[in-house]
Amino acid sequence: MDNTTKIIIVALAILVILTPLGLIASGEAFGEWGTDYFKEKLGYVPSGLEGLSSLWNAPMPDYGIPGLEDTTVGAAVGYIMSAIVGSIIGVAALYVLGKLIIKDNAD
Amino acid sequence: MHIPDGYLGPITYIAMFIIMIPIWLYAGYRVRKDLRSKQIPLLALSAAFTFVIMMFNVPIPGGSTGHAVGGAIIGIIMGPWAAVVSISVALIIQALVFGDGGITAIGANCFNMAVVIPFVGYYLYKIISGNSDIKSARRIVAAVIAGYISLSVAAGCAGFEFGIQPYIYPAVNGQYPYMPYDLSVTLPAMLGEHMLFFSILEAIITGLVFIYFQRNEPGLLEEKKLSQKMPGKISA
Numbered sequence: 001m002d003n004t005t006k007i008i009i010v011a012l013a014i015l016v017i018l019t020p021l022g023l024i025a026s027g028e029a030f031g032e033w034g035t036d037y038f039k040e041k042l043g044y045v046p047s048g049l050e051g052l053s054s055l056w057n058a059p060m061p062d063y064g065i066p067g068l069e070d071t072t073v074g075a076a077v078g079y080i081m082s083a084i085v086g087s088i089i090g091v092a093a094l095y096v097l098g099k100l101i102i103k104d105n106a107d
Numbered sequence: 108m109h110i111p112d113g114y115l116g117p118i119t120y121i122a123m124f125i126i127m128i129p130i131w132l133y134a135g136y137r138v139r140k141d142l143r144s145k146q147i148p149l150l151a152l153s154a155a156f157t158f159v160i161m162m163f164n165v166p167i168p169g170g171s172t173g174h175a176v177g178g179a180i181i182g183i184i185m186g187p188w189a190a191v192v193s194i195s196v197a198l199i200i201q202a203l204v205f206g207d208g209g210i211t212a213i214g215a216n217c218f219n220m221a222v223v224i225p226f227v228g229y230y231l232y233k234i235i236s237g238n239s240d241i242k243s244a245r246r247i248v249a250a251v252i253a254g255y256i257s258l259s260v261a262a263g264c265a266g267f268e269f270g271i272q273p274y275i276y277p278a279v280n281g282q283y284p285y286m287p288y289d290l291s292v293t294l295p296a297m298l299g300e301h302m303l304f305f306s307i308l309e310a311i312i313t314g315l316v317f318i319y320f321q322r323n324e325p326g327l328l329e330e331k332k333l334s335q336k337m338p339g340k341i342s343a
Contacts, residue, residue: 012156022164023164024164025164025165027170027171029108029109031108031286046282046284048116053111056206062207090151090196091155094151094193098142098147101139
């Protein structure tokens with residue numbers, strides 16, 4: 001493993017530990033509102049939106065561990081765990097994908 | 108700007124998948140053609156980088172939030188096609204595992220964040236850099252501008268996709284089925300929030316990572332020239 005790779009991993013680890021800072025933003029991003037928002041603003045929930053919104057149940061919804069998100073510490077732990085899980089899956093997926101598609105002697 | 112399920116109607120989200128499938132396939136072909144196996148670790152780490160950067164939500168006045176993507180710097184360092192692959196992987200994980208961005212909106216979200224950002228970022232960086240030395244300050248400026256503009260353009264794309272819904276799916280009995288706000292709301296909201304706040308963050312991140320590579324790994328910033336000069340020299 002070269003020096004740059006090591007430094008990037010260390011930098012990523014620091015970023016992962018700092019991710020709970022992202023929880024300070026408690027609002028919702030534009031266009032990422034829950035169905036309650038529409039109920040409140042428009043008096044109805046768009047029918048197609050309501051139908052599709054429950055299409056998928058993510059195992060770690062909103063970067064949290066189900067049951068742990070109620071407390072600040074629990075949310076922070078869930079956030080860090082999510083950053084670790086997401087990073088590991090991402091690295092693993094690209095490692096496998098990279099090994100499958102990159103052939104050094106292809107040309 | 109992770110569009111959730113339900114905001115885009117089928118015409119839009121299917122169209123975005125139809126646009127993305129050839130882009131994903133060609134990106135895979137270009138990664139195979141342009142990258143060497145020694146670059147796999149950097150490619151893999153770039154997916155973790157963008158994944159983690161997107162978790163840093165920033166609150167802004169008015170109660171909304173948003174984040175940077177880190178897509179421009181990945182495009183600049185890895186090349187835009189490799190960036191398509193790594194950012195797409197991060198976005199697909201976010202949708203499937205964390206419910207951030209809809210399953211039906213994977214095509215749209217990948218187009219906005221995994222295609223628009225690295226391509227706009229990479230080409231702006233290239234154009235502004237010109238023939239300047241790899242260590243020149245001009246290239247830092249180029250990277251910063253690339254970060255700022257690329258995220259803003261992506262936000263505009265997301266705003267456009269949101270805002271065309273009321274025209275494609277008009278209200279029935281006074282109720283819109285999908286995103287109810289039209290372009291007059293969605294474009295200013297998405298562009299404004301990003302141009303005033305999140306794109307500045309993207310610009311700073313792009314600049315800082317660029318400076319790091321410029322000082323410590325300038326060779327990676329001219330990777331393309333290197334691999335053309337010595338084909339086949341590096342083999343695993």
